Amino acid sequence: MxxxxxxxxxxxxxxxxxxxxxxxxxxxxxxxxxxxxxxxxxxxxxxxxxxxxxxxxxxxxxxxxxxxxxxxxxxxxxxxxxxxxxxxxxxxxxxxxxxRKAGRVRAKVRSYPLLDEASLAKLREVLKEKFKSEFILESSEDPSLLGGFVVRFQDLAIDSSMKSQLKKVRQTLLDSKLPVGVVYEN
Structure with missing residues (x-):
């Protein structure tokens, strides 16, 4: 074993x-x-x-x-x-x-700023509707997120943080290629 x-x-x-x-x-x-x-x-x-x-x-x-x-x-x-x-x-x-037997899921929510009870209740309802389970949310504050929240449970992560959105914008800008020889003037 x-x-x-x-x-x-x-x-x-x-x-x-x-x-x-x-x-x-x-x-x-x-x-x-x-x-x-x-x-x-x-x-x-x-x-x-x-x-x-x-x-x-x-x-x-x-x-x-x-x-x-x-x-x-x-x-x-x-x-x-x-x-x-x-x-x-x-x-x-x-x-x-x-x-598991009761159909509940425990999830950890990191956010910045810390989510209030009304926001947690709304998030709990959205998760319940999407995943067809009762959710027990454990909330904590994480300033490194810059804003928004990250929910983790089982093998899933829902990332709605400013940090991840800024990373996506950065990657999109890096991936877009500018034509060679283009000169920008003011």
Whole structure:
């Protein structure tokens, strides 16, 4: 099994085993956040010299009664099989799996200036109409675009930025050939 397939395989199994995959995804989201906020906690689980039994004891002490049994069991399976380091990738793959099943698409929108809610709602509607899917837009500001926006999702990119339009104009001007010997006078 290639490393890129591991998160998808575990995410699909976790989604299938959960009675409420959305709730399980929220729990996993909280757990991944804890690991990002507390690097010492993450380092404890990443350290190979710490025994799996010790890691499992800390896992149980920290999360038992605070998350569902299925999520806790899933974390234990990851730990026992040496896949705990894939937790954040599994979380991302789980979000993608749930989005796919629900017909949603997550897209990143870079713009300059930052798009307001009304513009994002309009863009969401245009994308929904064109691609027949619900869109979850993650917006960020990118001054290098000079104006306009770039939307990226799955394998697609929609570039409506001033930067790309100026590049096209430049290339068109470079490609057009002037006749030799033409002299321009004022």
């Amino acid at each position: 290639s490393y890129s397939a591991i998160p998808k395989t575990y995410a699909a199994a976790f989604a299938d085993a959960s009675s409420s995959p959305e709730e399980a995804e929220q729990e996993l989201d909280s757990i991944v956040s804890i690991f990002q906020i507390e690097p010492q906690f993450r380092d404890f689980f990443d350290t190979p010299s710490v025994k799996k039994e010790d890691k499992e004891a800390v896992l149980l002490k920290t999360f038992q009664g605070k998350i569902s049994e299925i999520t806790l069991n899933f974390l234990q399976v990851l730990l026992r099989r040496g896949r705990f380091s894939f937790l954040s990738e599994i979380h991302e793959a789980l979000k993608e799996e749930l989005d």
